[in-house]
Amino acid sequence: MRRIQIFDTTLRDGEQSPGISLSVEEKVEIAHQLARLKVDVIEAGFPITSEGDFEAVSRIASEVEGPVIAGLARIHQEDIERAWEAVRWSRRPRIHTFVGTSDLHIEHQMRSTREEILSGAAEAVRLAKSLCENVEFSPMDATRTDIGYLAEVVAAAVEAGADVINIADTVGYTTPAEFAAFLRELKERVPGLAERVLSVHCHDDLGMAVANSLAGVEAGATQVEVAVNGIGERAGNASLEEVVMALVTRKDYYGVEVGVETRQLANTSRMVSNMTGYDVPPNKAVVGRNAFLHESGIHQDGVLKDRRTFEIMKPADIGLEGTNIFLGKHSGRHALKEALADLGYTLEGETLKRAFKRFKELADHKKTVTAADLEAIAADEVGSF
Numbered sequence: 001m002r003r004i005q006i007f008d009t010t011l012r013d014g015e016q017s018p019g020i021s022l023s024v025e026e027k028v029e030i031a032h033q034l035a036r037l038k039v040d041v042i043e044a045g046f047p048i049t050s051e052g053d054f055e056a057v058s059r060i061a062s063e064v065e066g067p068v069i070a071g072l073a074r075i076h077q078e079d080i081e082r083a084w085e086a087v088r089w090s091r092r093p094r095i096h097t098f099v100g101t102s103d104l105h106i107e108h109q110m111r112s113t114r115e116e117i118l119s120g121a122a123e124a125v126r127l128a129k130s131l132c133e134n135v136e137f138s139p140m141d142a143t144r145t146d147i148g149y150l151a152e153v154v155a156a157a158v159e160a161g162a163d164v165i166n167i168a169d170t171v172g173y174t175t176p177a178e179f180a181a182f183l184r185e186l187k188e189r190v191p192g193l194a195e196r197v198l199s200v201h202c203h204d205d206l207g208m209a210v211a212n213s214l215a216g217v218e219a220g221a222t223q224v225e226v227a228v229n230g231i232g233e234r235a236g237n238a239s240l241e242e243v244v245m246a247l248v249t250r251k252d253y254y255g256v257e258v259g260v261e262t263r264q265l266a267n268t269s270r271m272v273s274n275m276t277g278y279d280v281p282p283n284k285a286v287v288g289r290n291a292f293l294h295e296s297g298i299h300q301d302g303v304l305k306d307r308r309t310f311e312i313m314k315p316a317d318i319g320l321e322g323t324n325i326f327l328g329k330h331s332g333r334h335a336l337k338e339a340l341a342d343l344g345y346t347l348e349g350e351t352l353k354r355a356f357k358r359f360k361e362l363a364d365h366k367k368t369v370t371a372a373d374l375e376a377i378a379a380d381e382v383g384s385f
């Protein structure tokens with residue numbers, strides 16, 4: 001079965017989220033957690049950008065074992081050498097070099113030409129390869145690049161020795177079907193790509209980063225670049241937990257394997273949220289606090305009889321323990337009975353009926369009925385029995 005490499009860029013692209021600035025210690029701690037999560041690659045930073053980033057990448061490279069440790073570099077010689085100085089301490093270092101390939105980027109951002117970028121990319125990969133065994137090349141804004149020119153750049157990077165070719169949807173512009181067709185055409189135009197790792201890197205500007213990444217997998221990508229909680233430039237990157245759980249839960253459909261220890265997902269999400277100060281929306285897929293809560297009576301009743309009725313993943317699969325019943329005004333008597341039993345109260349018949357009536361009255365006024373509220377009702381009813 002095809003194995004999909006999970007490349008985590010929380011510490012690089014994720015840290016490029018407006019307002020996020022992690023200390024070296026925090027980055028090292030997150031990197032250790034990513035190793036426990038068993039991601040395949042950690043992009044630890046962009047060493048040329050600051051002393052702090054350089055130090056963080058160097059520390060992670062020397063301390064964190066397991067995943068490949070990558071450092072980002074533009075196609076400039078000084079970037080590549082600096083990235084190498086930082087990642088070289090890892091047992092499994094990677095230099096990741098990138099350049100914009102769309103005409104918009106070439107003409108308006110870099111004020112260069114297609115020819116210069118083509119030769120610059122090949123030279124950069126050659127230099128990186130002379131320093132480091134493992135080299136990734138990313139054509140930035142690839143999805144808005146003329147495919148004929150993109151194929152030339154990718155072929156040159158492959159020829160120069162790139163091990164991984166990462167197709168970036170830098171501004172979250174593509175759509176799933178379009179992206180899959182684009183990747184298939186690129187593979188046809190660059191036969192040498194078949195012997196390399198094809199990677200995808202999708203942003204979420206139109207809310208399609210995860211869908212586009214999964215379409216990439218369907219089109220043959222074997223590396224997906226993601227960030228914990230989907231943080232990253234602007235609207236963020238494809239969310240690690242969503243991509244992983246989609247591949248795991250729908251293994252029947254995608255037919256691929258991932259090496260991630262999914263029971264570390266909830267912990268990792270919490271740690272990144274606490275350290276970045278970026279809250280996880282309650283209704284976020286997989287790691288939002290409501291992702292496994294059932295409020296309506298029908299759903300609660302179903303879940304209590306057989307969780308599979310309304311749950312496609314188990315909370316324990318992502319490392320969550322405990323009750324998955326949210327008691328609110330839509331909850332049913334069965335759910336109340338179970339929640340009371342968890343608190344040590346066995347209410348039946350008339351007592352349960354009265355407790356349920358009081359619970360409903362309370363839930364009408366209070367958004368969340370707490371364990372303390374339930375205990376008060378139960379103790380009262382049991383006492384009056």
Ligand code: KIV
Nearest residue numbers: 098138140141168170
């Ligand atoms: O979005 C992007 O194009 C990037 C590259 C550096 C891969 O982050």
Ligand code: ZN
Nearest residue numbers: 013170201233
């Ligand atoms: Zn990016």
